[in-house]
Amino acid sequence: MKKFLFSTTVLAIFACLLWATPFTAIKIGLKYTTPLQFAGIRFLLSGLIILPFIKDLKYKIQESKKRWRFILWVALLQTTFLYGLFYTGISFVPGALAAMLIGAQPLFAAIFAHFMLTNDKMSWKKIFAIILGICGVCIISLGRADFVLTTTIPLGVGILILNNIVGSTGNVIVSRDAKDMPPRVLASFSMIIGGAVLMLISIPIENPSWTTIYPGEYYFSLAWLAMVSAFAITIWFGLLQRPGVKVSNLNTWKFIVPIFGASLSWLILPDEHPDLLSIIGMIVIACSLLFVNYLNRKVVK
Template identity: 40%
Template sequence: MLRSRTIQYNLMAIFACLLWSSAFVAGKQALEHQPPLPLAGSRFLLAGLLQIPFCGSVTAPFLLLRREFVTVLLVSLFHTVYLYSTFFIGLAWVRGAEGAMMIGVGPLASALVAHMMMRDDRIQQRTLFSIILGMTGVAFVALSSNPWNPEGLKEFCGLLLLLSGAFVSAVGNVLVAKRKGGLHPIALNSAQMLLGGIILLLIALPFNGLPETDLPAGYYGNLLWLAMISATAFAIWFFLLSRIKVSRLNLWKFLIPLCGSVIAWLFIPGEHPTLPSLIGMLLIVIGIIIGQSGKYEPVTSPKRESIPGNAAR
């Protein structure tokens, strides 16, 4: 029973990461027609709406937003507002494959943040070794794209934005995990995306105005795909965060630079693999295999824990 559940959870994590991997190409194509912040706001407002039918009732996200406003706001600020504003701004400044590499920092960031914020999620030797190996692979691939080229400063700032988003998102992961099933995962995901989409559109308003609507069909296809990715992958991830330790679950995120880079190389003109990037891919795969070969450890305690900043509720 435990083994079959482990396989099921692993397949769900892989599926979510494969969905996220396709976002780099769709995001680059959508950014040709819409500025980063209006695109991010439109994506998550639509994603939140798409999830409402799966929340048990139409009012579930809005009731959750009213009862647990601080919790939903914190998760939204970490998981949607900051992560995806930096994601789309950074993606506009770097190549698709390069963006996928920097998102690969996520597992290391999550393990380090979980180690500092969660008493029962300490870094084990096997996990640490697999993360170091995987991150070495990510470094190989990132260096193969020559990030410090004549475009230098702009590209470097884009990399820093993507890197900062990985660490801020890791804090959001811990906030979700600390609830340990206390909130309905799909309702939470829908509520935080709706709130995050509205916040992003409000932030964009003085800089970009309202999102443009007279755009080609290809843009709306990419927008719908991006929204479906968010609605599906985040719902899966929030569900898994209540059942698997943060550091162990996020090892699967090494698939994002792996698959995201391959998809970018295949579909974005001018992007192609090099020998260092292929060596990096191999290190990433080995890191995942080592990290997932240890004994499965589910989340141990069902008790409800307080979330920083929400203790008064």
Template identity: 35%
Template sequence: MKKGLLYAILASILWAIVNPFIKQGLSYDFTPMNFAGIRFISVGIILFAYTWHKGMWREIKQHSKLFLNLICINMFMGYTAFYFGVDFVSGAISSIIMGMTPLINVLLAHLLASNDKLNAHKIISLIVSLVGLLLIVGMGSDGEPLDWKGITGIVLLLFSIIFQGYSAISVSEDKGKVNPIFLNAVQMFFGGLLIYLVGLGTEGYHSFIGKPAGFYISLGILVFISVFAFSFWFIALQSKGAKVSDINMCRLINPILGAMLSWTMLAGEYPTFSTVAGMLVIVSSLVIYFKGPEIAKHIHKNK
């Protein structure tokens, strides 16, 4: 379990720095699905070079349900919603919304996982997190109320969390059946290819040749993150004794670090009262999740 938490923390730190670089890459006259497709295909090629082995096509066929789940739901549906969501809202708000991943996944785990049920302090933490979300939805990065595009972006990010949470439970339920790095290679390459092909049909072709250096730096950093983050995440989910809800709580790192990086790196983004307050409320809901039993025990003891 400790090994699982360590890998989950490493993955969460890497994911926390993703959103500003996606915003930066898209700013070079590029579209979300084209950009995501190129990123994930590149990651898949790198990981295939590392995990290529005899009988791997037989292995993919043997676990076709798991792989199709990851390619279609986690990668295609999850990341299509994620990239458009990030494009529609500020980097800080997208980071904070994605910070709700643990709590939404706690609810999904209760509904879908066989050994991961809700209790009183988990329910309280979910309610508190919704208050934080309402604070963020009310205002944009400039302190003004969000328009329809911003609200659509938040909804897409929430759908992304649900799609990826469902896939995470599938990986956790299939502990030890597939090498986690090979699992990442297959979902990245084929999921990225699917995203890119659909992007060509819906967004048209956008050349990635001859772009400014900043574009390639952003793309390179995102490829590096994907090579390691999902591999670490799958190792965490498949660790002995690991529960999806507990592993997901490590992602409390995302809203804080991601928002701070956005405010530092992206022009025109700065902290406002509503976004900071929403972030603090969401983080406090995670503290309730982790420390709820201890707090309840302490209150009962002092009565």
């Protein structure tokens, strides 16, 4: 059981490390193309990247036809709606506020797991640990604050809250209903379908160009984002399907995404450097994760 908890922790941290890297690449990509088109191409490529790593692909495709409704539902929730709302919402709010709203996702995951799963009930201790983690995210975000009040902020806040609801629901559904589906199969097929739907939606909404040749940095950022999604989402789906892994506990590891993101900015960007608020926020998040880990080990014992 200790090895199981350790491997789950290591994989969750690795997935969150991958998710902390795309922000610069997203900014580069959006300089050249529209949000929904860019997201659609990204996830379509991610799904295609996974295909060669699926054993007995023809057989898996035949078997998956029996559960096409479930795959379609996951594709819409975890790719089309989730990232469509994400890319749209962040365009209406300042980056710091967006980071805080997205950082609240573990709380939404815990709430939805409480009502949708029988083995993942909230406790006051777990709620305290999650709220502590959210406070840490807020502190880091305030340290990098760029608040400018605009009339579009309420719309952006509503979209990002809906994004949290969609993401949490998708996590619960994968954990509850995908026990018999290999994670690579579910991740690949759902991202191919979800990405294709995003691309189709972008045509009437954004009227994007499909023939323009962009600079090399655009294609490099797109390739990196596609690989990040392919690996991270496959790992996450696999963890959600593991027996004994709770949605609420697993999602608390997403609190380390801003820690990794800030650290990478300090290492890569010349104008970025550590500040007191960010360090305090990281310490608060560390306390939250240690407390959740303590609660998990106590339950196991």
